[in-house]
Amino acid sequence: MxxxxxxxxxPRVLESDRTPIQLTHHPSFGLLTRxxxxxxxxxxxxxxxxxxxxxxxxxxxxGLIGFIGGxxxxxxxxxxxxxxxxxxxAYLKSGTALTQISRQAAQIPVSRGxxxxxxxxxxxxxxxxxxxxxxxxxxxxxxxxxxxxxxGGASGITFGAFSLIPFTLWVRLVRETGWLSAYALLAVGSAxxxxxxxxxxxxxxxxxxxxxxxxFLGPFVSGIVADPATMNxxxxxxxxxxxxxxxxxxxxxxILAFGVVWLWLFxxxxxxxxxxxxxxxxxxGIYLLxxxxxxxxxxxxxxxxxxxxxxGFHSQAGWMAFNVVALGFxxxxxxxPWLTTREQPAKKLRARSSDNPTATYLLPFLSIIIAxxxxxxxxxxxxxxxxxxxxxxxGVLWILRRKYAGLDWKFGWFGPAIGILVxxxxxxxxxWLNSASNDAMPQALIDASAPIRMTWIVFRTLSAVIxxxxxxxxxxxxxxxxxxxxxxxxxxxxxxxxxxxxxxxSVAFGLLHGNLWFAGILAGLLYAWTLIRRGRxxxxxxxxxxxxxxxxxxxxxxxxxxxxx
Amino acid sequence: MEKxxxxxxxxxxxxxxxMATVPEIGVGSAGSAIALLTGTLLxxxxxxx
Numbered sequence: 001m002x003x004x005x006x007x008x009x010x011p012r013v014l015e016s017d018r019t020p021i022q023l024t025h026h027p028s029f030g031l032l033t034r035x036x037x038x039x040x041x042x043x044x045x046x047x048x049x050x051x052x053x054x055x056x057x058x059x060x061x062x063g064l065i066g067f068i069g070g071x072x073x074x075x076x077x078x079x080x081x082x083x084x085x086x087x088x089x090a091y092l093k094s095g096t097a098l099t100q101i102s103r104q105a106a107q108i109p110v111s112r113g114x115x116x117x118x119x120x121x122x123x124x125x126x127x128x129x130x131x132x133x134x135x136x137x138x139x140x141x142x143x144x145x146x147x148x149x150x151x152g153g154a155s156g157i158t159f160g161a162f163s164l165i166p167f168t169l170w171v172r173l174v175r176e177t178g179w180l181s182a183y184a185l186l187a188v189g190s191a192x193x194x195x196x197x198x199x200x201x202x203x204x205x206x207x208x209x210x211x212x213x214x215x216f217l218g219p220f221v222s223g224i225v226a227d228p229a230t231m232n233x234x235x236x237x238x239x240x241x242x243x244x245x246x247x248x249x250x251x252x253x254x255i256l257a258f259g260v261v262w263l264w265l266f267x268x269x270x271x272x273x274x275x276x277x278x279x280x281x282x283x284x285g286i287y288l289l290x291x292x293x294x295x296x297x298x299x300x301x302x303x304x305x306x307x308x309x310x311x312g313f314h315s316q317a318g319w320m321a322f323n324v325v326a327l328g329f330x331x332x333x334x335x336x337p338w339l340t341t342r343e344q345p346a347k348k349l350r351a352r353s354s355d356n357p358t359a360t361y362l363l364p365f366l367s368i369i370i371a372x373x374x375x376x377x378x379x380x381x382x383x384x385x386x387x388x389x390x391x392x393x394x395g396v397l398w399i400l401r402r403k404y405a406g407l408d409w410k411f412g413w414f415g416p417a418i419g420i421l422v423x424x425x426x427x428x429x430x431x432w433l434n435s436a437s438n439d440a441m442p443q444a445l446i447d448a449s450a451p452i453r454m455t456w457i458v459f460r461t462l463s464a465v466i467x468x469x470x471x472x473x474x475x476x477x478x479x480x481x482x483x484x485x486x487x488x489x490x491x492x493x494x495x496x497x498x499x500x501x502x503x504x505x506s507v508a509f510g511l512l513h514g515n516l517w518f519a520g521i522l523a524g525l526l527y528a529w530t531l532i533r534r535g536r537x538x539x540x541x542x543x544x545x546x547x548x549x550x551x552x553x554x555x556x557x558x559x560x561x562x563x564x565x
Numbered sequence: 566m567e568k569x570x571x572x573x574x575x576x577x578x579x580x581x582x583x584m585a586t587v588p589e590i591g592v593g594s595a596g597s598a599i600a601l602l603t604g605t606l607l608x609x610x611x612x613x614x
Contacts, residue, residue: 319598326602331609358611362604369601376594475604483607512596 030102033499034164035087040521041160045122046076047518049129065132065146078188079157086184090177097176101169114163121156128152205247206231212291213242213298220299233294238301238309240294248290251322255282258326262333268341275339282329289321307380316377357490360403361479364471367392382444387459393467407478408536415539418530419546422523426547427554429519430563437562460564461552469544472509476524477531477540480505495535502528523547 090098128149132142161170174181213233214226226233231242259279263270296317301309334340371392375385397404445453482489484501506524513520531540555564 315594319594323598323602323605327605330606334609356608356611359608362608366601366604366608369597369604373594373597373601508600512600514596 030499031098031105031165031169032102032503034105036499036503038161038164039503042157043518043521045156046080065142068146068150074192078192081188081191082184085187086177086181089180089184090173093180094177098173101172101176104172105165105169108166108169111163111166114159118156118159118163121152121159125149125152125156203244205249206242206244209247209287209291209294210242212288213294216292216295217298220295221302234298235302238298238306240298240301240310242294246290246294248287251286251290251318251325252283254322255286255325255329258282259329262330266333270333271339271341275333278329278333278339281332282325285325285328286321289325290318293317293321305380308378311381312376312379312383316373320373320377358479358483360400361474363400364393364396364467365475367396368468368471380444382442384444384456386456386463390459390463390467393463393471397467397470404474407538409538409541410536411538411542412534414534415530415542416546417543418526419543420550422526422543422547423550423554425522426516426519426551430516433515434562439560439562441559441561442565457556461556464548464552465545469541469548473527473531473537473540473544476505476509477528478537480508481528481531493535494537495532497532 128145132145132149165173207228210226210228210231210233214224217224217233221235223236224233225235225239232239233242234240256279259282263275263278297309297313300313332339334342368389371388375383375388378385445456448456478494479489481501482492482494482496484504485496485498486492502525505528506521509524509527510517510519510521527540527543530543531537534540551563554560
C-alpha cells in the first residue's frame, strides 16, 4: 500500500477492492473481484450464445419455442440491465454495507462444487441449443426440450453466481440494499416495455418532425416537394422518406435518461424546482436538432453530395446532436446560478485554475473521437478524411508535449511481447466472429490514384501505430486506471492497482471495439497488466503499438480489410 | 467519477435498446459518442480548484 494514500481518504468504501495494492502482495478476493470474475465468465458465455443462436429461427414455431424466439433477446437484455442497474446503484448508495459483505466474501473460498454444476448446466444448455435451434427434435418432444433448455440456462446462471458468491451473501446483499432490487426490476421492466412499444409512438411523432423539417427547409430552397401521405420530403433533385424511426424519439429517450439520472445524482448541486426545467428544455432541444439534421441532410443531398447525406452524415449527425444537448444540459446545470447551488468562481480565479491533469490525459483521445465523427459525417461509403484523426491527435500531443515530459516513455521487451500475445488473441477471436466479413480492399480505395491510395494507407498505419496507442494508453491506463482510486490520480504511481480500476478501464476500452468488445476487454486487461508490472507508460504504449503494427501488416499483407473499416 | 460512470452505464443500456429498434444506429458510433460525452464531462469536472 502506498503511504500517502490512507484508506480513510478514499471517497468510497469497498476497501479490499479499491485500496491500491502492489502485485507482489497477495490480492484480496473481495466482493467486487468476484463480481468482476462472474461478469467475465457470463460475458464470455453470452458472447458464444449470441454468435451461435439466432432467435429469428424460432419465432415462426409455436408453443414455448415460439415464445423463446419472441422474448429471448428481451429477457437477456432485461437480465443484463437489472444486473448493471442494481450493482451500479448498490455501489453508489450502499458502500458501507458492501464493504462488510466484501470482507466476509474474502474469507470464503470459491465453491468448486457449484462451479462444476455450472459447467454441467452449460454443457446441457449447449447440447439442447443444438437440438432446439437446429430443429433436430421430434415435434412431440420439442416443447419439453425447450423447457429443459430454459431450466438448464437458468440453472447455469444460478450455479455460476453461487460458485463465487454464496447464497447467504446474495441474500444479505439484497437485504442490505433495501428496495433497490425492486426499483431495478421496475426500471428494467419499464425500459423493455417502452422499447418494445415505442414503435406505436413513432407515427404521431413523425408527423411533427415532417412539419418542422419542411419549415426549416423553407428559407433555403424553393419548390419543396412534400407528400405527408408517403412522408416524402425534399426538392425536385433530392428527397427522402422520413421513416417513423427517424422521428427523433430515440434521441428524446436518451436525453430523458441522461437528464433524469443527472438531476438525481447531482441533486445537491441543483436548485429545485428550477432545475427541472432542464428536462423539457433538453427534450425540445434534441427534437429540434433532429429535425434540423434531416433538413441539413436534404440540403446536402440537394447540393449533389447524396452519398454523404445518406451515408456518414445520416448516422453521425444524430450523435453529435445528442452530445451537444447533453453537454449543454450539464453546463447549464453547473453554471447558471438560477439552476445551481454551487458557488460560481470569480473570473480571475477561474482563469488561474486552468491546470487540469484530466485534460492532459484525455484530450488526445477525445481529439481522435471528434476528428473521427467529423470525418465520418462528411464521408459517403468510405472515410477519405481518416488522416484527420492522426493530425488531430498529433496536434494535441505536440501542444501538450511539455506535460508529458515527466512520464517514463522507455520500454523493454515485455511490452512488445504482450503486444504479440494480444495480436494472436485478437486474430483468433476475429476469425471466429467475423469469418464471413468482406476482406477486400474498399472499392473507393481501389479506384483512387496510387498516390492518394498510398497517402491514405500511410496515415491509417501511422495512426494505428503511433497516435492511437499513445492516446488510448494515456486515457485508459494512465487516467482511468488511477482515477478510479483517487481524484488526485497524478499523485499515485502508475503501478497502483485495484480490481475496480482494472475492470472499469478494460471494460470501457473493450466497449469501444464494436463486435470485438470481448477481445477489447482482454486486450485492455493485458495492457493494464503491462503498465502495472513495469510501471512505465512506455511499456503499455509499446504493447499497444506492437499489436496495432502487426494488425496493420496483417490487413495489408493478407487483405483482411474488415479489421480496418 | 463514480456518478458519471453510473450514468454512462445507464446510457449504454438505453442506447442498446435504441439500437435494437433502429438498425441505422451503429454500435461503433454509439460507443464513440458516449465516450466523447463521458470524457468531456470528466475534463469539465476535472479542473483543479
